[in-house]
Amino acid sequence: MRFLKKLKRVAVLVAQHVTRVVKVIWSFLATQEKADDRKFLWNENRLGDGNILPKAKPFSQIPGPLPIPFFGSQWLYSWIGPYFLDKLHLANEDKYFKYGPIVKEHYLWNFPIVHLYDKNDIETVLKYSSKYPIRPGLEAQIFYRNSRPDRYKSVGLVNVQGLEWHHLRSKLTTQLASTALGDHTVKQLSIISEELIEKIREERDAESLIEGFEKYVYSCSLEVIFAILLGRRLGALNKSSIPPIAERLMFATENLFEVSHETMYGLPWWKYFPTKSYRKLAECENIIYDVFSDLVKEALNSDEATGTQSPVLNQILTAEGVDTRDKIVSLIDLVAAGIETTGNATLFLLHNILNNPEIKVRVYEELDRVLPSPEDTITPQLLLELKYLRACIVESLRMTPVAPNVARILEKPFTFQGYHVPAGTLVVCETWVASLQEENYLNAKSFIPERWLDSDKTNRYPFLAVPFGVGRRMCPGKRIAENEMLIITAKLLRAFDISFHKPLEQVYKFLISPKGPINVILRERY
Numbered sequence: 001m002r003f004l005k006k007l008k009r010v011a012v013l014v015a016q017h018v019t020r021v022v023k024v025i026w027s028f029l030a031t032q033e034k035a036d037d038r039k040f041l042w043n044e045n046r047l048g049d050g051n052i053l054p055k056a057k058p059f060s061q062i063p064g065p066l067p068i069p070f071f072g073s074q075w076l077y078s079w080i081g082p083y084f085l086d087k088l089h090l091a092n093e094d095k096y097f098k099y100g101p102i103v104k105e106h107y108l109w110n111f112p113i114v115h116l117y118d119k120n121d122i123e124t125v126l127k128y129s130s131k132y133p134i135r136p137g138l139e140a141q142i143f144y145r146n147s148r149p150d151r152y153k154s155v156g157l158v159n160v161q162g163l164e165w166h167h168l169r170s171k172l173t174t175q176l177a178s179t180a181l182g183d184h185t186v187k188q189l190s191i192i193s194e195e196l197i198e199k200i201r202e203e204r205d206a207e208s209l210i211e212g213f214e215k216y217v218y219s220c221s222l223e224v225i226f227a228i229l230l231g232r233r234l235g236a237l238n239k240s241s242i243p244p245i246a247e248r249l250m251f252a253t254e255n256l257f258e259v260s261h262e263t264m265y266g267l268p269w270w271k272y273f274p275t276k277s278y279r280k281l282a283e284c285e286n287i288i289y290d291v292f293s294d295l296v297k298e299a300l301n302s303d304e305a306t307g308t309q310s311p312v313l314n315q316i317l318t319a320e321g322v323d324t325r326d327k328i329v330s331l332i333d334l335v336a337a338g339i340e341t342t343g344n345a346t347l348f349l350l351h352n353i354l355n356n357p358e359i360k361v362r363v364y365e366e367l368d369r370v371l372p373s374p375e376d377t378i379t380p381q382l383l384l385e386l387k388y389l390r391a392c393i394v395e396s397l398r399m400t401p402v403a404p405n406v407a408r409i410l411e412k413p414f415t416f417q418g419y420h421v422p423a424g425t426l427v428v429c430e431t432w433v434a435s436l437q438e439e440n441y442l443n444a445k446s447f448i449p450e451r452w453l454d455s456d457k458t459n460r461y462p463f464l465a466v467p468f469g470v471g472r473r474m475c476p477g478k479r480i481a482e483n484e485m486l487i488i489t490a491k492l493l494r495a496f497d498i499s500f501h502k503p504l505e506q507v508y509k510f511l512i513s514p515k516g517p518i519n520v521i522l523r524e525r526y
């Protein structure tokens with residue numbers, strides 16, 4: 001009897017606590033909407049010169065998943081929720097189907113983020129002519145770099161904002177887009193693609209199978225970046241044994257994006273103690289830093305510093321008014337941003353071509369015509385003739401991009417889909433999801449390179465097909481990446497009849513990557 005009484009008392013206490021917690025949650029949710037409306041008032045007063053329509057609906061009413069206190073909508077990605085962090089691109093697509101062309105969700109501490117899916121809204125954001133466009137940086141990387149002022153003066157080209165960003169970008173990266181670099185790049189790429197082919201020939205098994213084909217493609221990208229940015233060869237495609245420095249750089253650049261993703265979307269315990277992901281991020285940063293600080297210091301001390309290196313390195317080394325620490329970190333950012341991105345895009349491109357038999361035939365026809373012998377040296381003039389393969393690249397980046405969206409922080413208030421969106425809001429232009437909608441591209445889910453050929457201009461929306469971003473903040477490596485995709489793919493397809501063991505699966509690791517290991521058969525074509 002006494003036991004039952006005790007049990008009853010406990011039950012009442014539990015019920016009272018639960019009611020209290022539920023009340024707190026409800027009252028939080030009620031105030032949350034108003035808090036969202038107030039959150040950016042200060043910014044708006046400061047920057048407000050925007051185009052808010054008089055009848056715009058309040059920010060708080062933008063549809064989206066239910067936030068909970070502190071964790072916002074992060075619960076959607078936990079064991080309770082329907083989404084997975086390694087499928088964030090699919091989660092963002094699902095939100096579009098559930099809530100419509102504008103969606104607001106809340107990240108940790110209920111920080112609001114607005115996803116835009118409508119092509120006109122996306123155009124409005126990306127067309128806004130900003131002197132210093134703001135793209136949010138990688139928080140954990142910023143945190144780490146700020147903790148090492150001995151090494152880093154700024155947080156690097158990718159993370160820095162405002163005047164400081166403009167200073168680095170204009171002083172250090174303009175050579176990347178020069179025509180002279182284009183010729184130099186094509187020459188290096190032809191040599192490196194031959195080395196890749198030789199390595200594959202040497203290492204495939206009796207059935208012509210290469211396991212973990214992605215490693216070969218990433219090694220190739222690393223070698224390309226090293227040759228073009230530093231004017232040096234690394235040996236990442238050496239047969240049999242690879243130099244330890246190449247292996248370390250491969251490890252670091254491969255893992256950097258993955259841990260950036262984990263530290264960005266997981267709970268930020270790393271701010272308080274070094275978590276496993278944070279320690280790995282620091283390890284990757286240290287490896288890349290050690291290699292590049294040695295190279296830069298060696299080059300700066302060399303008498304030939306300005307004569308023999310690559311034009312990109314020359315520009316970086318001789319830039320006036322830039323601290324040596326900024327020169328090192330900018331090189332690091334260029335290398336880190338240039339390997340997996342281009343490697344993934346090349347893998348998806350090959351897969352998209354080979355999975356569509358009619359397109360594969362057209363690509364082979366063009367290659368056999370432009371490069372009659374597999375050993376033909378590729379020149380910039382020959383590249384201009386590969387029009388169909390170029391169209392395949394654009395289409396592949398539309399359907400299977402490496403960066404599925406472009407993020408910006410609004411510098412003034414806007415009205416999107418009838419909702420007021422204040423200055424200071426983080427908006428994510430969901431270009432990939434929008435590109436897969438029938439209203440924007442006919443047969444949007446089919447791989448149709450023809451839509452990008454000159455004869456068919458009707459389907460082009462300049463602000464949807466932006467795989468390298470837009471405006472002053474767009475990717476400085478675009479030219480290198482496009483040339484690399486073109487030449488490596490052309491050379492591989494000219495030499496081999498390639499087939500993938502199974503369809504590539506897209507996984508989100510900050511970038512969209514194909515899930516490895518990728519097993520591929522590469523048989524000689526002749």
Ligand code: HEM
Nearest residue numbers: 158334337338341342345403468469470473474475477481
């Ligand atoms: C297929 C390959 C690549 C893709 C799809 C890609 C895509 C992008 C995108 C979408 C951005 C953000 C642009 C924006 O916010 O408007 C970006 C930025 C950047 N990319 Fe690339 N990229 C690729 C290759 C490269 C290469 C080869 C390099 C280096 C040589 C590079 C270096 C960078 C850097 C340093 C930034 C930051 C620029 C800044 O904030 O000023 N990327 N890239």
